[in-house]
Amino acid sequence: MSDAKTFQCPSCGSPILTSGLEKEVKCQYCGNTVIVPEELREQPAPPPPVKFDFNGELLHGNDQAMQTIETAGKVTAGVTGASFILPIALTCIILGAVGAILFYVFSNVNSAVKTALSTEAPVVSAPTIAPPTIAPTFTPRPIDTPVPFSKILFKDNFTKTNSGWDVSHDSNYTLEYKSGKYHILINKTDGGQVVWNANTDNFTDMSVEVDAQETAGPSDGLIGVACRASQDGGMYTFEFSQNGDYGIYKYDSNGNATSLDESTLSPNTVNQGDANHIEGVCSGSTLTLILNGQALLQVEDSDYTTGGAGLIVRTGSSGDAGIDTLFSNFLVKGP
Numbered sequence: 498m499s500d501a502k503t504f505q506c507p508s509c510g511s512p513i514l515t516s517g518l519e520k521e522v523k524c525q526y527c528g529n530t531v532i533v534p535e536e537l538r539e540q541p542a543p544p545p546p547v548k549f550d551f552n553g554e555l556l557h558g559n560d561q562a563m564q565t566i567e568t569a570g571k572v573t574a575g576v577t578g579a580s581f582i583l584p585i586a587l588t589c590i591i592l593g594a595v596g597a598i599l600f601y602v603f604s605n606v607n608s609a610v611k612t613a614l615s616t617e618a619p620v621v622s623a624p625t626i627a628p629p630t631i632a633p634t635f636t637p638r639p640i641d642t643p644v645p646f647s648k649i650l651f652k653d654n655f656t657k658t659n660s661g662w663d664v665s666h667d668s669n670y671t672l673e674y675k676s677g678k679y680h681i682l683i684n685k686t687d688g689g690q691v692v693w694n695a696n697t698d699n700f701t702d703m704s705v706e707v708d709a710q711e712t713a714g715p716s717d718g719l720i721g722v723a724c725r726a727s728q729d730g731g732m733y734t735f736e737f738s739q740n741g742d743y744g745i746y747k748y749d750s751n752g753n754a755t756s757l758d759e760s761t762l763s764p765n766t767v768n769q770g771d772a773n774h775i776e777g778v779c780s781g782s783t784l785t786l787i788l789n790g791q792a793l794l795q796v797e798d799s800d801y802t803t804g805g806a807g808l809i810v811r812t813g814s815s816g817d818a819g820i821d822t823l824f825s826n827f828l829v830k831g832p
Contacts, residue, residue, distance in 0.1 A: 502537045640792040643778045643785050646704050646830035651697050651806065653827045655679045661694045679824040681808065683718070687816040691734070691748075693726045693807025697829055700725075705735075705806040706776035706787075707827045711820065716740040716764075717813025718820035724779040725804035733757075733801060734809045735777030735786040740764050742813065745777075745786050745794050747801075757784065757796040772825070 503512045511526035517539040523530050653660050658674040665672045670690050671682035681690055697703075705722040721736035730750040737743040744759025767773060768789070776787040782799035785792055806829045810822050 504534055504537060506531055640785070640795045642787065642792045643704075643780055643783070646702070646778075646832050648831050649828070650700060650703060650831045651694065651827075651829040653694070655825060655827070661696050663692050675823070677825070679808070679827070681810045681822050681824070683714075683810055683812060683820040684818050685812075686818045687812055688818060689719075689809065689811025691723055691726065691732065691807060691809045693723060693805035695805070697806040698727075699803060700806060700829065700831060701803045702780050703806055703829050703831045704776055704778045704780075705827075705829050706774065707808065708772040708774055708825045709808075710770075710772040710823045710825075711739055712770065712823060714820035714822075715813065715815055715817040717742065717815050717817070718810070718822075719813055720810050720820070720822050721775050721808075722777045723805075723807045723809050724777050725801040726807050727801070727804040731801050732804060732807075733777065733779060733784055733798070735775060735784075736809060736811075737767065737773065737775060737788055738813055739767055739769055740813075741767055743786060743788060743793055745784050745796050747798060757798055758794045760794065762788075762793070 502515050502517055504515070505511070506513050506524040506527065506529070508529045508531070509524065509527040511524060513522055513524055513531060515522050515533050515537060517533075517537055519533060520538065521530050521532055653662075654677065655662070655674055656677045658664075662674070662679055663672045664674065669683075669685035669688060671680060671684070672690065672692060673680045681692070683689060703724055705724050707722055709720045709722075711718060711720060716739040719736040719738050719742070721734055723732045723734045726732035730748060730752050732748050734746045734748065734754075736746065741762040741764045742759065743762065745757045746754045746759075747757055748754050766789075774789055778785040778787065782797050784796050784798060786794040808824055808827075810820055812818060812820065
């Protein structure tokens with residue numbers, strides 16, 4: 498059995514073991530099929546010297562011993578030929594042995610030189626099959642869920658149509674009570690709506706939560722809740738989309754949003770076409786986004802300290818309109 502040899506995987510740099518008998522091996526670390534360097538392969542034994550009889554005919558293996566001597570004349574000729582051939586054959590054998598020794602020495606020297614060079618500039622062999630690129634699965638960084646506020650400041654199940662929410666209908670937006678829920682439809686490209694209840698205008702520290710459902714529209718449409726909203730347009734919002742995007746945003750008096758932090762979950766973690774429970778917590782300068790019971794983001798910002806609690810729906814990065822949403826179980830709690 499040949500001695501085991503190792504060489505470096507040109508794809509991942511891991512050590513690969515070879516016996517020297519194979520031309521290709523598979524890297525057990527990256528799975529690529531790699532060509533074994535020629536200098537590490539087992540060299541075939543040199544062929545045996547070719548022998549001829551006195552008449553110049555090639556002899557194969559033991560055929561020489563099997564030949565039949567038919568006449569005394571052939572025996573004499575064979576003996577006479579042997580007296581000439583034997584020194585020549587011995588010379589060929591000696592020269593063949595010396596050649597084999599020189600071949601072995603120079604091949605080892607050549608192998609050593611190639612090995613030394615390969616450590617400085619390894620030759621990368623292309624894999625026979627390119628491994629598929631697997632998108633990494635995002636895992637949210639651990640965030641301590643804030644201690645829940647215990648005092649109910651405001652709640653609405655939207656069964657009463659005079660509870661203080663805006664009602665309007667036009668070609669761009671629909672805001673209305675609908676079948677015991679609050680309905681917001683965005684029909685404007687690159688559009689959005691923020692609504693809050695006037696009964697919450699003076700809240701400071703609060704948690705705002707609701708069951709939000711997108712019933713139709715593009716998957717990147719953003720829906721969520723708002724806290725510390727004021728008439729001049731400033732507020733904090735906590736938003737998510739059906740494709741897994743989510744973030745905490747700060748709006749200025751001109752309605753421009755600045756991302757305080759945002760990221761993306763696998764869409765499989767969002768209840769597609771069904772209700773998702775989203776909560777935004779504004780406690781002092783600490784803002785926390787909680788989606789379906791999992792705290793996803795937490796940031797610090799102290800620009801806004803008081804204001805109303807409400808809802809937000811807006812188009813995503815595509816700007817596509819047609820975002821149809823329903824809200825239920827709106828709840829605001831404080832310390």
